[in-house]
Amino acid sequence: xxxxxxxxxxxxxxxxxxxxxxxxxxxxxxxxxxxxxxxxxxxxxxxxxxxxxxxxxxxxxxxxxxxxxxxxxxxxxxxxxxxxxxxxxxxxxxxxxxxxxxxxxxxxxxxxxxxxxxxxxxxxxxxxxxxxxxxxxxxxxxxxx
Amino acid sequence: xxxxxxxxxxxxxxxxxxxxxxxxxxxxxxxxxxxxxxxxxxxxxxxxxxxxxxxxxxxxxxxxxxxxxxxxxxxxxxxxxxxxxxxxxxxxxxxxxxxxxxxxxxxxxxxxxxxxxxxxxxxxxxxxxxxxxxxxxxxxxxxxx
DNA sequence: CATACTGTATTAAATGTATTAATACAGTTA
DNA sequence: TAACTGTATTAATACATTTAATACAGTATG
Numbered sequence: 001x002x003x004x005x006x007x008x009x010x011x012x013x014x015x016x017x018x019x020x021x022x023x024x025x026x027x028x029x030x031x032x033x034x035x036x037x038x039x040x041x042x043x044x045x046x047x048x049x050x051x052x053x054x055x056x057x058x059x060x061x062x063x064x065x066x067x068x069x070x071x072x073x074x075x076x077x078x079x080x081x082x083x084x085x086x087x088x089x090x091x092x093x094x095x096x097x098x099x100x101x102x103x104x105x106x107x108x109x110x111x112x113x114x115x116x117x118x119x120x121x122x123x124x125x126x127x128x129x130x131x132x133x134x135x136x137x138x139x140x141x142x143x144x145x
Numbered sequence: 146x147x148x149x150x151x152x153x154x155x156x157x158x159x160x161x162x163x164x165x166x167x168x169x170x171x172x173x174x175x176x177x178x179x180x181x182x183x184x185x186x187x188x189x190x191x192x193x194x195x196x197x198x199x200x201x202x203x204x205x206x207x208x209x210x211x212x213x214x215x216x217x218x219x220x221x222x223x224x225x226x227x228x229x230x231x232x233x234x235x236x237x238x239x240x241x242x243x244x245x246x247x248x249x250x251x252x253x254x255x256x257x258x259x260x261x262x263x264x265x266x267x268x269x270x271x272x273x274x275x276x277x278x279x280x281x282x283x284x285x286x287x288x289x290x
Numbered sequence: 291c292a293t294a295c296t297g298t299a300t301t302a303a304a305t306g307t308a309t310t311a312a313t314a315c316a317g318t319t320a
Numbered sequence: 321t322a323a324c325t326g327t328a329t330t331a332a333t334a335c336a337t338t339t340a341a342t343a344c345a346g347t348a349t350g
């Protein structure tokens with residue numbers, strides 16, 4: 001039995017997120033927030049399937065070279081917002097998508113609202129904003145390759 | 146002569162920003178960043194005219210109940226990004242709009258790009274994004290009243 | 291039952307940033 | 321000279337983040 005992760009990041013019976021989560025130490029946001037965001041995206045885009053086990057707190061901490069407390073904090077936030085659920089002693093598991101997806105939509109729309117409010121207050125017009133958004137969408141689609 | 150601000154926030158010969166800058170202590174961003182953003186908006190929307198004097202570091206600090214160092218930090222950032230210019234011993238003054246406006250457009254578009262990248266990674270489609278943006282624009286226009 | 295895994299909780303220490311406070315200095319203006 | 325400008329520096333304080341070291345309870349398995 002392999003109790004420690006091997007080079008592929010796969011552990012006995014439990015899929016792990018090898019290489020999918022990269023911490024950016026230049027990012028001003030705290031690490032636990034970056035972990036939250038990456039896991040949310042993996043859940044929402046289907047990389048982690050509903051009811052499949054999340055990596056354990058300690059394993060993910062090892063894998064990312066972080067303290068277990070940091071991962072714990074992220075997991076608790078994910079549970080509070082409906083992305084995962086926990087069974088005592090067994091582990092944390094991916095929730096059904098519906099609730100999580102709605103939360104993410106609200107979160108993104110809130111961010112857009114803030115940016116757009118700032119833009120309007122700074123004298124940027126609605127049409128300018130629409131052009132910007134189209135450029136951003138194009139750039140974002142190009143990145144997906 | 147009135148050396149201290151009166152109730153209207155107007156000081157001898159120097160327009161002040163009375164009431165236009167509200168610090169939100171629930172905001173996670175540092176105070177100096179909030180001050181920067183509000184002053185940028187006031188400059189870009191024409192509330193502060195080019196070549197008119199900015200409130201002095203010490204006056205604005207008094208008015209907002211902040212330490213002069215905090216205002217100084219904001220002013221130095223505004224100078225580095227072309228929003229204001231400084232004459233030693235005389236004060237700081239509003240710059241011409243062109244450079245500042247371009248910087249703000251780039252800043253806003255950068256924010257939009259980040260939000261839109263996140264949205265696409267979370268499985269939100271381009272058309273959903275366009276609908277969100279339209280709702281945000283409508284909401285933002287409604288707020289202007 | 292023992293072992294090794296799960297999540298959870300707690301306390302302490304270290305670090306970095308933001309903010310305030312208290313000064314000081316140089317240039318401008320009246 | 322007096323009172324204002326911006327600027328610089330140092331110290332003290334506060335706060336959030338992160339790490340570290342434990343401990344406890346529930347689950348699964350041999």
